Amino acid sequence: MRSIRTSFLLLFLIKVLLSFDFCAALYEDQIKKFDWTLENIGEIITAQFYTSDYNTRIFVATKENVLAALCPRTGKLLWRRILEKGPRGSVRFFHIENEVSSSAVARTTHPSGVITVTGHAPAIVRGWSPATGNVEWEWSVMPVQQERAEDALWFFHSTYLYHVIPVWGSHLEVTKYLATTGQSRGTTARITAPWIQDAKCTLAASHFVCLDKNQLIWLDLTEDTPQIQRKTLDFLPKAKPEALKSHNNAILLDDIIISLVDERISCQKEADANAFHSILQEQPAIILTTKHEKILQISTINANTCDKLKDSQKSIQIPDGYGNFKLEAVDCKVKRGTNKFGCNYLFSTEDGAIILTNGEDIRWTREESLSKIVAVEFIDLPLSDAEGAIETELNSKPGDILGALVRRFSSQILQLKHIFFTVVGLGIPQSATQKAGLVRDAFGLHKMIVAATNTGKLFGIDNLNGKIHWMKYLPSVDGFANNENVKLIVQRTSKHFPNQPLCSLVGREKSTGFGLLYRFNPITGQQSEGGLTKLDYKVKQLALLRDRETDFLKPLLLLDANNAVHVLPEDAKSSADNMYMFTANKQSGTLQGFYIDAKSEKVVAKPIWKVNLSNQGSPQKIIKIAGKNPNEHVHSQGRVLSDRSVLYKYINPNLVAVVTQSLDPIHKYILNVYLIDVVSGSIVYSMSHRKAREPLQIVHSENWLVYSYYNDKVRRTELTTVELYEGKVQTNSTIWSSLDALPVPLIEKQSYILPSTVETMRETITERGITNKHVLIGISSGAVVEMPWALLDPRRPVSNVNQAREEGSIPYIPELPLPTENIINYNQSISRIENIHTAPSGLESTCLVIAHGLDIFVTRVAPSKTFDLLKEDFDYFLITVVLIALITGSFVAKHLSARKALKQAWK
Structure with missing residues (x-):
């Protein structure tokens, strides 16, 4: 009896343990195995x-408000502090400010380390520890x-911080503060200066300098009674005076x-030339830098005599892409074991990079333009050389059975020959992409x-390790006039061997405002199809056409400001027939549709x-337009209900979500x-949210729509x-x-409360759409939360025991939970996250993800787990032993039988 009770107790405990839903967390040894992070700081201001002693x-x-x-x-x-x-x-x-005595009195009266002033209303003054950044x-x-605070200027002099507010055309207001405490020293000085103008004045350290025709006027604001000093120039300046960097007593x-x-x-x-002041060999010197094509020249002149210093001319070879x-900063020291000076030069570039050189070669580079990514795409890698040969054979037009057999045998013989020569070291050299490891893998995870x-x-960045394989700088390319970013278009992928992949960057030329098109190979970074093309019209809208059967290229359809249509390449005009755009x-809230003939x-x-969403009493401004992913595949056309009937999805590929914001005298904001x-231009569905406003994020996929907004009434994100x-x-x-008379769709909707501000959202996407859809939500803390659709489902029932x-x-x-195990970037927070981009891999279970903002995070997710891939800890030895034992046992059993x-039979 006691043994029976014990057995029942064990069975009950096993049942309880099996009923627990164990979370799918990340093991410590898996950190950075399938993902990588790049921390950036942004373009340099100063x-x-x-x-120090150590x-x-x-x-x-x-510029990204980072110290x-x-x-x-x-x-x-070493450390990074992200400001407001x-x-x-x-x-x-x-x-x-350099270090001083470590005594408490010295630290109180004389600040050391980093001093910053941020903002203007209020202006926040902080002192930072150089070692820790605290x-x-x-x-x-x-x-x-x-209104005057925006023009405020600051400078530091002898333990004091000076706050200068110019009142243009009238006077200067100068206030002196003790830097460490903010205590005001005396009253605000009011200096009469009717000659100051915003376009002709600057602050050079403690000197306020202005230009009046051909006369230079300045004041030393550290004096108790500043005296106006003038200097007549023998020429008429064209530009505003510019403070010479790192110099207190000179201007440019x-x-x-x-x-x-x-x-x-x-x-x-x-x-x-770029000028910078420094101290070299205990003498004031001015360092001049000039870039001529791929050569950076550095020269130094004496600041007192303007004579060039001996052995100061240096030349550095600059790689492409800058x-x-x-010149931002210089550090010169005496080299160990010699009496010669050696300098480190810190440069910022027009394209956003930070480069340090010692005058002979480049020591390191930081690509800080990656902190402002505006367009991104995942591109399939090409086949290896051996796979390419097989693909060429398979793509060859078959003649007859005998010809196909001969081609097959000859191909196999050539492959064996290639393998033999490769082993003995006499094979054909590998292509550049194969040497760089840019070869398609079996599961399509390497892109x-x-x-x-x-x-x-x-x-061009490797998605497995973050290595930058190539880069290209286009100084004349800019975003569009209505705050729209440049567009990155994939016209041909790497799947159509032997045709090379092709991407196009469409933007606006900075000088003329006309359209600009740059076509390139996304694997090698080399320009293709003519490279940079300047268009003679402004681009209003663009679209991709269906690919051609000859070269698998998707032509580009452009609509200019005069509603004229342009097709690139021009011989693909017939592909544009029966297209809709x-x-x-955004400002007027108007949408217009076109038919391409x-x-x-x-x-x-x-x-x-034409649809006008505004009316006379309530103008509406378009804040978001969300279409469906063109690469999306819908696997299931319906949804099985509790009574086993099917509710069919309203899958309209031409459906677009438009979100507008309007002001209201009663509800303040209406979304x-x-x-x-x-x-067809028909409005399928519309709804309004009173007292709701931006920030708004939206995802549109299959037959559903998800969007987040700020509820101003209850002050929360919904x-x-x-x-x-x-x-x-x-x-x-x-x-x-869409031209048929379709029935009005059935609408299911539901709202939820989110305990954090949403910065961006994106849905997962897979090759065939079989895997469950999850929504990736980037929140203000820098986390990316993988939210299952089961939690967002608008058909979630109110709890009722009797209802099926x-x-x-x-x-x-x-309330929607944000469990930590659903954060795909675990403790790798993405600062200032702006966007998430997803792409399918070769595995149906896996989706590739890149989240970017100030930082970049790349990983992969499996919404329905990796059902098509064996686990890493799969025991191959055990399964081999079991199979061998089963096979052996079957033969033994057959023999015995x-x-x-x-x-x-003999009985």
């Missing part, structure tokens, strides 16, 4: 070397008149360096990431519909969501999901036509 560091402030310390030997981040977003966190003043002291200044005016202390000194520099250089940045730079005016010699865009068929169904009868299961539920449905709860049958 930089300075800092030398080491040398480079402190930088960037950071870099190692001068390797360029790696927007104008509140913009660095307006940056100063490095804030040591902080105080703020709130201006009396905020029309390529002439003018001293404010000694009026006799004025040095001429080359027009395209714009103009600007090339092509990224375009807002500086006009293109990158639409345009949107290519039956005649000239391709024409005919307007067929409107429209689902519009862009072929997320709404919408599903569309045709009903229990499918209208047409083969061909969809659909399979897999979860009872409705308003035969012997038994034989004995039975």
Whole structure:
């Protein structure tokens, strides 16, 4: 009896353990095995070397509101502090003060380390520890008149921080603060200066310098009673005075360096040279840098005599892919064992890179333009040389059976010959892509990431390890006029061997505003099909046409500002026939649809519909337009209900979600969501959210829509999901036509509460669409949460025991959980996350992901687990032993069975 009870107890415990839902977490040894992270700081505003008793560091402030310390030997981040977003966190003043006595009195009266001033209303003054980056002291200044605070200037002098507010055409207001405490020293000085103008004045350290026709006027603001000093120039300047970097007593005016202390000194520099002041061999020196094609020249002149110093001319070979250089900081020291000076030069480039050189070669480079990625694509890698030969054979046109057999045998013989010569070292040299390891793998997990940045730079990045294989800088490329970024278009992938892959970057030329097209090979980075093409019209809209059977190239359809149609290449005009396009005016809230007619010699865009979402009483501004992913495949056409009937999805490939924002005197903000068929122009569905506003993120896929917004009434982030169904009868299961009279879809919608601000959202995508859809949500903390669709499903039922539920449905709860095990970037936070891009891999279970903002994070996710791939810890030895034992056992059993049958027969 006791043994029976024990058995029941064991069975009960086993049942309880099996009922637990064990979480799928990341093991410690799997960190950075399938993912990698790149931490960036952004484009440099200012930089300075800092030398202490223990080491040398480079402190930088960037346009991304980041303060950071870099190692001068390797360029790696020692620490990084991300300041507030927007104008509140913009660095307006940056100063490095050397270390002083370690006594408490000295630290109180004389600051050491890094001093920054951020924002203007209020202006926040902070002191940072050079070793750790921690804030040591902080105080703020709130201006009396905020409209003047935007022009405020700051400078540091002898333990004091000076706050200068110019009132243009009237006077200067100067306030003196103790840097460490913010205590005001005296009252605000008011200096009469009716000659100051915004376009003709600058602050050079403690000197406020202005230009009045051919006269230079300046004040030393550190004096108790500043005296106006003037200098008449023998030429009429064309530009505004510019403070000479790292110099207290000189300015740069029309390529002439003018001293404010000694009026006799004025040095001429080359027009395209960059000037920087430094101390070399205990003498003031001016370093001039000039870039001529691929050569960077560095020369030094004496600041007192304007004579060139001996042995100061240096030349550095610059690789491709960089714009103009600007010298940001210099550190010169006596080399060990010699009496010669050696200098480290820190440069920033026009394309956003940070480069350190010792005057002979480049020591390290940081590609900081990757902190502002505006377009990204995953590109399949090409086949290996051996696989390419097989593909060539298979693609050859068959003649007869005998010819195919001969080709097959000859191909196999050639492959054996190639293997033999490769083994003995006499084989054909590998191609450049195969040497670089850019070869397609068996599961399609190895791909090339092509990224375009807002500086006009293109990158080819390996998605497995983050290695930059190539880069290309296009200085004339800019985004479009309506704040739209450049477009990266994949016209041909690597799957069509032997045709080379082709991508196009479409943007706007900075000087003319006309369209610009750059075509290139995304694997090698080399230009293709003519490379950079300048268009003689402004691009209003673009679309990809269906690929041609001859070369598998998808032509590009462009609509210009006059609604004229252009097809590239021009011989593909016939592919544009029966196409539909639409345009949107964000400010007026107007959408217009066009029909492309290519039956005649000239391709024409005919307007067929127009929708105005605004009205006279309530103008609406379009804030988001979301279409479906063109690479998306819908595997299941319906949904099985609890009564075993099927609810068919409303899968309209021409459906676009348009979100508008309007102001209301009662509800303050109104958010409107429209689902519009862009072929017929009909509004399929619309809904409004009162007291809701941006930030808004939206995902549109299959038959559902997810969007997040800020509820101003209850002050929280909410997320709404919408599903569309045709009903229990499918209208047409083969061909969809927006021109037919379709029934009104059934709408299911639900709202949820999210405990964090949503920065971006994207759905997962796979090769065939069999795998479950998950939504990747990037939140303000830098985490990327993988949210299963079961939690977002608008058909989640309210808990009712008596009501039958659909399979897999979860009872409705308003709050959406954000469990840590669902964060795909675990502790690798992505600072200032802006966008997420997904792409299918060769495995149906796996989706490739890149999340980017200030940082970059690349990984892979499996929403339905890796059902088509063996686990890493799969025991091959055990399964081999089992199979061998089973096979051996079957033969033994067969032999024994035969012997038994034989004995039975003899009886």
